[in-house]
Amino acid sequence: MSATMTIQTPAPGPRDPDSAPATGVAATATAGTATAGTGLENADAGGDPRIAPRDRGEAARPLAVTSFVLGIVSVVSGWTFFAPLTGLVLGIVALRRGAADRAIALWGVWLNAAMLAIWAVLAFVALAVLGAGLIALPVLAA
Structure with a gap:
């Protein structure tokens, strides 16, 4: 059994906040093994892009x-x-x-x-x- 998780990051550039999220580079995890996308998953929150939010605590x-x-x-x-x-x-x-x-x-x-x-x-x-x-x-x- 294989579980797949996709994380999408917004495409660069201006966008309307009321519109649907733009599709960007996606990171895919298969069978519990995570692979990194662009490294910007955590950068939008103002944190270090190399550290996932769940790993901080x-x-x-x-x-x-x-x-x-x-x-x-x-x-x-x-x-x-x-x-x-x-x-x-x-x-x-x-x-x-x-x-x-x-x-x-x-x-x-x-x-x-x-x-x-x-x-x-x-x-x-x-x-x-x-x-x-x-x-x-x-x-x-x-």
């Missing part, structure tokens, strides 16, 4: 997934500083690069940010207890 997908996994592992195992910090940075980078899985990147950012917030609260409490202990030390020694 695919480069950031591993960053989004890694951020999400680090967030889940941090919550489950109680990792408190380095893993959530790394996951937060990776999630933000994935969002800035336009990750294809934006929801996964957002979950990674929120989970890692929550774990960092918990770490900050615990560090503040530990410093308060340590400070109170140091203040009470001269009283106990007397």
Whole structure:
């Protein structure tokens, strides 16, 4: 069974926007193998003509997934500083690069940010207890 897909690009020159699209050079894909047409398929959208639109977010997908996994592992195992910090940075980078899985990147950012917030609260409490202990030390020694 053979599947054929044709992508048509507009012919150069002025045309009426209400008219039917002009036929230009066509790219044909047979049996799942894509062949390039003129290379202008993505140029009309203002992007790089060498990169297909569906491939733009695919480069950031591993960053989004890694951020999400680090967030889940941090919550489950109680990792408190380095893993959530790394996951937060990776999630933000994935969002800035336009990750294809934006929801996964957002979950990674929120989970890692929550774990960092918990770490900050615990560090503040530990410093308060340590400070109170140091203040009470001269009283106990007397």
